[in-house]
Amino acid sequence: MKTQTQAPIGEQTKDGGATAIPDRFLYRAKKGITREVVEEISTIKNEPAWMRELRLKSFEEFMRLPVPTWGPDLSGLHFDEITYYQRTEEGRYKSWDDVPADIKNTFEKIGVPQAERAFLAGVIGQYESEGFYQKLRPKWEDKGVIFCDTDTAVQKYPELVKEYFMTKCVKTSEHKLAALHGAVWSGGSFLYVPNGVHVDMPLQTYFRMNARASGQFEHTLIIVDEGASVQYIEGCTAPMYNTSSLHAAVVEIFVKKGARCRYTTIQNWSKDVYNLNTKRSIVEEDGIQEWVGGSMGSKTTMLYPCSILQGRGARAEHLNIAVAGPGQHKDTGAKVIHLAPQTSSTVISKSISFGGGISTYRGQLKIVKGAKGATSHVQCDALMPDNISVSNTVPYITVDEEDVTIGHEAKIGRISEEQVFYLMSRGLTEEEAINLVVQGFMEPVIKTLPLEYAVELNRLIQLEMEGSLG
Amino acid sequence: MNIMSTLTIKNLHVTLEAKPILNGINLILPQGKTHVIMGPNGSGKSTLGNTILRHPSCKIARGTIAFGKNKLSSMKTDEIARAGVLLALQHPQAVSGVSVTNLLTIAIRKFSVKRKDFKMAHFRNDIKETAKALHIQDEFLSRSLNDGFSGGEKKKMEILQLSLLPAKCVIIDEIDSGLDIDALKLVAKQITKLRARGVSIIIITHYNRILRWIKADRVHILHKGKIIKSGTQALAKDIEKNGYSDYI
Numbered sequence: 124m125k126t127q128t129q130a131p132i133g134e135q136t137k138d139g140g141a142t143a144i145p146d147r148f149l150y151r152a153k154k155g156i157t158r159e160v161v162e163e164i165s166t167i168k169n170e171p172a173w174m175r176e177l178r179l180k181s182f183e184e185f186m187r188l189p190v191p192t193w194g195p196d197l198s199g200l201h202f203d204e205i206t207y208y209q210r211t212e213e214g215r216y217k218s219w220d221d222v223p224a225d226i227k228n229t230f231e232k233i234g235v236p237q238a239e240r241a242f243l244a245g246v247i248g249q250y251e252s253e254g255f256y257q258k259l260r261p262k263w264e265d266k267g268v269i270f271c272d273t274d275t276a277v278q279k280y281p282e283l284v285k286e287y288f289m290t291k292c293v294k295t296s297e298h299k300l301a302a303l304h305g306a307v308w309s310g311g312s313f314l315y316v317p318n319g320v321h322v323d324m325p326l327q328t329y330f331r332m333n334a335r336a337s338g339q340f341e342h343t344l345i346i347v348d349e350g351a352s353v354q355y356i357e358g359c360t361a362p363m364y365n366t367s368s369l370h371a372a373v374v375e376i377f378v379k380k381g382a383r384c385r386y387t388t389i390q391n392w393s394k395d396v397y398n399l400n401t402k403r404s405i406v407e408e409d410g411i412q413e414w415v416g417g418s419m420g421s422k423t424t425m426l427y428p429c430s431i432l433q434g435r436g437a438r439a440e441h442l443n444i445a446v447a448g449p450g451q452h453k454d455t456g457a458k459v460i461h462l463a464p465q466t467s468s469t470v471i472s473k474s475i476s477f478g479g480g481i482s483t484y485r486g487q488l489k490i491v492k493g494a495k496g497a498t499s500h501v502q503c504d505a506l507m508p509d510n511i512s513v514s515n516t517v518p519y520i521t522v523d524e525e526d527v528t529i530g531h532e533a534k535i536g537r538i539s540e541e542q543v544f545y546l547m548s549r550g551l552t553e554e555e556a557i558n559l560v561v562q563g564f565m566e567p568v569i570k571t572l573p574l575e576y577a578v579e580l581n582r583l584i585q586l587e588m589e590g591s592l593g
Numbered sequence: 594m595n596i597m598s599t600l601t602i603k604n605l606h607v608t609l610e611a612k613p614i615l616n617g618i619n620l621i622l623p624q625g626k627t628h629v630i631m632g633p634n635g636s637g638k639s640t641l642g643n644t645i646l647r648h649p650s651c652k653i654a655r656g657t658i659a660f661g662k663n664k665l666s667s668m669k670t671d672e673i674a675r676a677g678v679l680l681a682l683q684h685p686q687a688v689s690g691v692s693v694t695n696l697l698t699i700a701i702r703k704f705s706v707k708r709k710d711f712k713m714a715h716f717r718n719d720i721k722e723t724a725k726a727l728h729i730q731d732e733f734l735s736r737s738l739n740d741g742f743s744g745g746e747k748k749k750m751e752i753l754q755l756s757l758l759p760a761k762c763v764i765i766d767e768i769d770s771g772l773d774i775d776a777l778k779l780v781a782k783q784i785t786k787l788r789a790r791g792v793s794i795i796i797i798t799h800y801n802r803i804l805r806w807i808k809a810d811r812v813h814i815l816h817k818g819k820i821i822k823s824g825t826q827a828l829a830k831d832i833e834k835n836g837y838s839d840y841i
Contacts, residue, residue: 536689540649545686547670548646548679549696549754550703556671559691559699563737566690 155203158182161306164208168309173285174277181295181305188299194485195423195452200397205369207307207340263322268353269315270326273342276313283315287344292375292403292431300371300399304340311341311372316351316382325387325573327356343374345384347410352383356576358390368396370421376404378412380434385413389576391583392421394451399425408434408463415571417580418445418455419587427485429458432466432497441470444568444580447480447512448587456486456517461497461527470501471567476512477588483515484533492523503533506564508557508588536564558585597624598661598677600645600762600793605656607637607644607818614640616818617656622762627794629804629829632815633837638797639683641815642764646670646680660762675703677761681751681768683797687739693750694720694734697757704759716757723756727779744771752783762793769803781806801833816841 153160161182165175190197263270269280276284289295295305312328347353370392378384384404392398398421404412414428430439441457453476459468474482484503505514516533538560546556562569562581569577600622607615614637622628632638644651645658647670658665663676688696694717701716724734727749739747748768755763768780784807788794796803804826812828813820814837822828822840832840 539686541684542686542688544646544648544670545682546688546696548674548682549700549758550671550674551700552671553669555699559696560688563688563690563695 154206156182156185156205156207156303156307160207164307164309167208168274168277170277171281173281174288177289177295178306178308181289181302184296184302185299185306188296188302190299191425194425195454195481195483197397197399197423199422200369202303202369208309260324263320266320267315267317268320268322269313271313273311273313273344274309276344280313280315283346284313284344287346287375287377288342289373289375292377292405293373293401297401301373301401304342304371304373304401308340308342308373310339311343312345312355312357313343314345314353314355316347316353318348319350320348321351322353325354325356327358339368339370339372341372343372345374345376345386347376347378347382347384349379350381351379354385354387356573357386357388358576358579368393370396370398370400372400372402374400374402374428376402376412378404378406378410378437380408381410382407383411383413385415385571386428387415387572387576389417389419389572389580389583390421390424391419392424394420394422396421397423399423402426403429403431404439405431405433406437406439409436410434411438411440413440413571414442414457415568416443416455417568417572418443418453419580419583421451421453423452423454425454427456427458427487429460430468431460431462432468432494433462434466435463436465437463438466439468441468441472442568442571443471444473444565445475445482446584446587447474447476447482449478449480451480453480453482454485455482456484457501458487459489459499460487461490461494461499464493464495464497466494467498468500470499472501472503473506473565473568474504474514475506475508475561475564475584475588476514477508479511479513481513481515483517485517485519487519488521488529490522490524490527490529494524495526497524497526498528500530501532503531504564505533505535506538506561507535508538508561557588561585561588598663598761598793599623600678600795601657601659602645603657603659605641605644605658606654607640608652608654609640609650613654614651614818615644618815618818618820620813620820622793622795624761624793625788625791626810627788627796627807628811628813629796629798629809629826630813630815631798631801631829631832633841634799636815637818638815639766640818642680642683642766642795642797645678645764646673671703674758677759679755679758679760679763681748681755681763681765683766683770685739685747685751687737687741689737689740691738692735693738693753696738697754700754700758719757720753723753723783727753727783728776729753745773745776748772748780749776752780756783756787760787760792762795763787764795764797766797767799768796769798769800777803778806801829804829814840 161178165178289305293301295302316322345355376384376386406412412430418424418426428441432439439459443455445453445455447453456472457470470486472484476482486501488499490497503516507514514535518531538557542560543553543556546559547553561584569580602618602620605615605618630638640651645665653666660676660678665673697720729749733746739750748771769777772780781803809826812824812826814822
């Protein structure tokens with residue numbers, strides 16, 4: 124059944140910190156998607172029948188549903204040219220020492236072990252399609268925290284996964300990419316925090332997509348039980364390849380009564396990736412969901428984290444920064460649905476477009492009848508250092524309740540000659556002056572990140588913008 | 594500060610948006626001296642300050658500016674600043690998400706590369722102390738610089754920065770506008786400290802007001818882009834009493 128396929132050696136690139144390394148696969152499914160491919164994935168993973176059925180049902184929905192046309196142009200995306208599943212390593216590693224050297228080098232380049240040593244409570248690295256290294260500090264394991272890759276969770280915690288996996292948050296029938304995801308998903312993180320447990324260090328995973336024209340369909344499922352709290356951090360990077368790749372992840376989060384979840388993601392996809400994700404959280408009474416996102420790289424990104432405020436007093440905070448450089452289209456935003464009284468939401472969306480890049484804020488705010496006392500504030504700030512880039516704001520607002528407070532602000536800023544002169548008159552070079560203005564613009568997002576992520580994001584943005592200004 | 598540097602402006606002609614603004618300025622400011630440039634609105638005072646720092650819209654048509662060995666007229670703004678020539682702007686820009694502390698700690702590294710005894714912790718402490726002397730509240734040190742600040746707060750921020758960066762020559766553009774009398778006294782005190790440190794100072798102003806607290810070595814009257822009269826502090830007093838009309 125398993126075959127070893129040695130793929131060509133990946134080129135070294137200078138693409139924004141993403142470095143290509145040799146591909147190594149134990150198994151790679153053939154290109155394109157068929158019922159057989161879906162079945163094969165399930166067989167290889169030795170999945171229970173219910174998951175196999177979920178995959179097959181999703182596959183049928185995928186075949187039936189149309190490609191979404193309401194957003195950016197997806198005509199360059201060819202579902203038949205993508206490899207939907209590939210596996211690199213037989214098992215998973217509990218200790219850093221057991222991880223093969225080339226994989227380790229990649230991770231060391233992107234700072235995972237240091238990060239973990241410094242302050243991260245647990246790490247799941249996703250290399251290609253499956254988490255290959257995982258570890259959770261015993262302190263949290265003893266309190267009943269579960270943090271593993273989602274494939275492992277299907278085997279070890281089937282009741283939990285069966286109950287929550289694409290059943291009540293993101294459904295496979297929602298749109299073509301959710302359906303595709305349901306059919307071919309692989310890897311991702313599963314995180315369960317029991318009642319009243321406060322995980323006071325961030326849990327992190329670092330995703331990476333390395334093979335040419337490979338898909339990455341990781342599924343992240345987070346359940347924060349009553350009164351518990353957790354911070355989950357996900358970083359992504361991919362090297363540069365010519366054939367368009369697809370990333371279609373799903374994140375489902377359940378924030379129970381009085382619980383709190385902060386989901387932070389820094390994505391730096393290579394510039395040929397279609398990054399089309401569905402991320403959603405259902406927030407119960409007095410729960411708090413925070414989304415912090417930095418979207419770098421990729422060819423086209425569609426990403427609108429959604430908070431469904433289901434219980435009274437539930438709260439959502441969305442903080443997002445998107446950077447669109449030459450040839451890139453970032454269609455990002457937030458969706459908030461207020462279903463209960465006294466629910467509140469804040470959305471701060473920041474975008475930088477340069478060198479002809481397009482960034483669009485697409486947001487949806489919905490307040491249903493009966494959600495009395497709901498408050499929502501949306502702020503979109505765009506920074507455009509040149510005249511050839513594009514920034515759009517597309518807010519959809521539906522309010523069926525009168526007793527609400529909502530606000531929407533949108534601002535477009537430029538880096539002015541006066542501002543650059545001012546900073547240069549303090550001894551900064553022109554480049555440093557521009558970088559500082561950009562950093563200042565991002566500050567509301569940066570300050571919510573752990574220090575090394577803040578440093579990394581700043582560095583990535585500087586690299587992206589290098590040579591594109593002036 | 595051990596090297597004596599004279600600011601020398603020779604026959605300086607400057608245009609702003611193709612309009613001639615400065616028409617042959619000659620000025621010599623020896624190290625450690627304080628000169629005042631006065632003049633009615635539109636006489637070219639701010640253009641002079643901006644040109645010394647090579648603001649991109651001020652085009653030098655003729656003439657030269659030198660500071661000691663440094664030929665400022667062919668240098669970039671940041672190089673001029675790092676040579677120790679600093680400008681307190683009349684209209685300082687707001688920089689969202691960057692506090693004065695952020696800016697100063699970044700800027701000082703540009704100056705302190707060669708200084709072995711430099712300690713960032715000491716510098717941070719200096720920022721606090723100088724802010725205290727200027728009656729700047731702590732929160733202003735961590736807020737976005739000049740973002741929503743009052744006119745007076747902005748001016749104090751300028752003096753704070755000039756006091757903390759290793760300046761050899763400072764140009765202070767209309768620091769007195771928007772300051773109440775108490776704030777003006779505090780600012781004047783800082784400027785006097787700079788003077789005591791041997792820093793050369795050019796004060797650009799409309800009014801004589803600030804000269805009550807600062808001793809000027811020379812006063813120049815600028816009109817239509819030319820220095821039409823130079824004198825002692827008595828000249829400033831006379832202008833306060835009688836206006837510019839006697840001179841222009």
